[in-house]
Amino acid sequence: MIGKLYLIPTTLGDTEPLEVMPLSVKKVIEEIDYYIVENEKTARKFIKKISPKKSQASLQLMSLDKYAKDIETRRYLDVCKEGINVGLLSEAGVPAVADPGATIVKLAHENNIQVVPLVGPSxxxxxxxxxxxxxxxxxxxxxxxxxxxxxxxxxxxxxxxxxxxxxxxxxxxxxxxxxxxxxxxxxxxxxxxxxxxxxxxxxxxxxxxxxxxxxxxxxxxxxxxxxxxxxxxxx
Structure with a gap:
């Protein structure tokens, strides 16, 4: 079974996550350990806020910032071949809209990986x-x-x-x-x-x-x- 790519929304500021997004986002985050993120520090902060009991040590974060090379990012979804789900986190709002995450979503489609968008603030x-x-x-x-x-x-x-x-x-x-x-x-x-x-x-x-x-x-x-x-x- 091939893992999925979950497009996970984040808050637009210092707001309680469950005030602006459904419980399903929290449930997905609790099940995923592999994430593609713009900034590791803010991603960890958001994950901890929405799921305080989740082990930070278990997280595997892959950077999608401007310094990441294309040859690296093209391997970010390789774990999906092992049946592992991956989450794509934006810095604010929804991934891939006014956001560099679109390159990862395109890569998922190219590799026949199911893309699952989650509800959140845009x-x-x-x-x-x-x-x-x-x-x-x-x-x-x-x-x-x-x-x-x-x-x-x-x-x-x-x-x-x-x-x-x-x-x-x-x-x-x-x-x-x-x-x-x-x-x-x-x-x-x-x-x-x-x-x-x-x-x-x-x-x-x-x-x-x-x-x-x-x-x-x-x-x-x-x-x-x-x-x-x-x-x-x-x-």
């Missing part, structure tokens, strides 16, 4: 759900360019695309650059364009609000170092 989908924008047609664009001129050009292109296709446009930013992004959005977008800002999703400090750009210009919000999602749509 900041992208939760922001979309809460935005009031078109949930029937939306696109996730990842990070926008760092260069200010290129970023503003991209913002305008996404705004046009949202109108032409009636498609909500989602993107993210590095938390310490959120406030620059927010300022650029207010400066580049048309006054009537809708803008949703969703920060600290699932945390006690959660903030989700959709306003026209014109109305946002009268608002002051603190986004510094807070994980945030931005969504725009022009009608």
């Amino acid at each position: 900041s992208i989908l939760m922001a979309m759900m809460s935005s009031g924008m078109n949930g029937q047609n939306f696109a996730f664009n990842g990070y926008l360019p760092i260069d200010k001129d290129e970023r503003r050009k991209t913002i305008k292109e996404l705004e046009k695309l949202s109108k032409d296709k009636n498609q909500a446009q989602i993107f993210i930013e590095t938390p310490y650059r959120n406030e620059k992004m927010f300022a650029d959005l207010k400066a580049a977008l048309s006054p009537a364009t809708s803008l949703c800002v969703a920060a600290d999703i699932t945390l006690l400090t959660e903030f989700i609000k959709t306003l026209s750009v014109q109305d946002w210009k009268h608002q002051t919000i603190d986004l510094y170092k807070k994980p945030a999602i931005f969504i725009i749509q022009k009608e």
